Amino acid sequence: MNKSTPEELWRRLQQAGIVTGEMPPLVAVEVTPWYVRLLQGFTGQFAAVFLLLFVFSVFKDFIKQEEVALVLGLLLIGAAYGVFRVLATAFTGQFGLMLSFTGHALCLFALHRSLNDASTWLMIAMIEALLVWFIPHFLHRFFSSYAAVSALVIASMKLPILWLMPSLTMLAVTLLWLYEAQWLTQSTRFRPIAYAFTLVAIQMHSTFSLGQAAIQQAAQGRELSSQTWLISVNEVLLGGMLVLTILKLLQRYQQPLSSKQSVAALIAGSVLALMSLQATGLAIAWIIILLGFSAGNRVLLGLGVFAFWSYLGRYYYFLDISLLDKSYVLMGTGILMLLMRQALKQGLAAKESHHA
Numbered sequence: 001m002n003k004s005t006p007e008e009l010w011r012r013l014q015q016a017g018i019v020t021g022e023m024p025p026l027v028a029v030e031v032t033p034w035y036v037r038l039l040q041g042f043t044g045q046f047a048a049v050f051l052l053l054f055v056f057s058v059f060k061d062f063i064k065q066e067e068v069a070l071v072l073g074l075l076l077i078g079a080a081y082g083v084f085r086v087l088a089t090a091f092t093g094q095f096g097l098m099l100s101f102t103g104h105a106l107c108l109f110a111l112h113r114s115l116n117d118a119s120t121w122l123m124i125a126m127i128e129a130l131l132v133w134f135i136p137h138f139l140h141r142f143f144s145s146y147a148a149v150s151a152l153v154i155a156s157m158k159l160p161i162l163w164l165m166p167s168l169t170m171l172a173v174t175l176l177w178l179y180e181a182q183w184l185t186q187s188t189r190f191r192p193i194a195y196a197f198t199l200v201a202i203q204m205h206s207t208f209s210l211g212q213a214a215i216q217q218a219a220q221g222r223e224l225s226s227q228t229w230l231i232s233v234n235e236v237l238l239g240g241m242l243v244l245t246i247l248k249l250l251q252r253y254q255q256p257l258s259s260k261q262s263v264a265a266l267i268a269g270s271v272l273a274l275m276s277l278q279a280t281g282l283a284i285a286w287i288i289i290l291l292g293f294s295a296g297n298r299v300l301l302g303l304g305v306f307a308f309w310s311y312l313g314r315y316y317y318f319l320d321i322s323l324l325d326k327s328y329v330l331m332g333t334g335i336l337m338l339l340m341r342q343a344l345k346q347g348l349a350a351k352e353s354h355h356a
Contacts, residue, residue: 043091052102066110073106077131084137093137100131100140104147118155125151138192145196153204158223163230166205167237170284173197174245177291177300198288198300202307205284206314208234238283239273245287249294281311 010023062068080100083092114120128148132141149169156162176183176194183190208231246269250262257263269286276283285308292301319326 043094049098052098063106066113069106070110073103073110076100076103076106079103080140081135084135084140093139096137097140100135101143118158121151121155125149125155132193133189136188138188141189141192142196145193146200149197149200158225160225160227160230162225163208163227164234164237166201166208166284167234167241169197169201169204170238170241170287173201174241174287174291177295177297178245178248180295195299198303201284202288202303205238205281206310232277235277235280235283238287239276242273242276242283242287242290243269245269245290249290252294279312279315281314282308285311 007023010019013019056063063072076099080096080103083096083099086092108115111120111124125148128144128151131144132148135141135144153162153165156165161168173194176190176197180194243266246265247257250257250265255262257266272286273283285304288300288304288307290304292298292304316326316329319329321329
């Protein structure tokens with residue numbers, strides 16, 4: 001493949017009417033090798049660990065006091081903010097992360113007596129949301145977003161909305177990725193939020209799907225809302241979200257809803273939504289797969305594929321039938337998929353011959 005020069009590419013863009021005027025001056029971008037960044041990251045972690053060990057060894061008696069631990073934790077988070085703002089390198093990034101994580105741990109230790117209070121977790125969620133917005137670091141924003149959503153879930157444990165949190169989180173995921181073009185200029189801020197919400201939605205729904213005993217164990221003995229009938233409503237909402245996602249993508253690509261492709265896609269989405277009522281989680285997995293495929297996002301697509309096979313494997317494992325019947329189900333599923341592949345292949349071939 002011949003590589004075009006920047007001048008040739010600019011001329012092509014001008015001929016296509018995409019750009020106008022003179023070509024801007026080229027800017028040399030220095031790229032640090034990945035192994036150097038990895039070494040810098042480990043060096044930053046070690047430096048932060050030794051610094052914190054020194055501080056804790058000197059002030060170990062004071063840190064046991066909750067008020068001192070809270071103040072020191074907030075100071076460490078503030079120091080992490082200053083480190084992130086001064087210089088964006090692998091060293092400073094890992095150094096700042098260790099400072100911030102230690103500050104978070106100290107704050108949790110200082111608040112451990114009031115962690116059974118929902119208002120405390122709500123306050124933690126608000127603080128984490130502020131950190132997401134202001135601290136300019138991808139991993140820190142990811143973990144802060146994850147912590148904020150988790151804190152909201154813990155704060156709502158006694159409320160009926162607890163059982164709808166997977167669908168509400170998935171709604172935020174769908175809106176974030178569907179309207180990625182609107183926040184693309186702020187991608188450094190919104191992308192880690194979108195990834196964190198996606199991971200939380202998968203993890204939360206996986207825990208809820210294991211049953212109330214698993215949820216009670218994850219809640220560590222906290223009192224939960226008794227409105228468990230909302231779990232079924234949550235699955236219905238996720239199925240409807242899958243169909244609406246397909247509809248939105250068809251509209252984005254200006255595909256007529258009366259066309260065969262649109263009708264087939266909506267029917268397939270409806271069937272998957274109905275199947276998800278029994279094999280819970282399939283709706284979430286396919287929403288993520290569709291969002292990742294439409295955006296060309298391999299990470300998101302990989303998460304969706306991983307979630308799909310995980311949910312399907314769990315459903316197969318907990319299926320209350322004999323192993324022989326399970327083998328029949330696998331054989332039937334394989335034959336059905338082969339027939340669907342053949343039908344799609346013939347349909348595409350007929351479409352190409354028609355256009356030809």
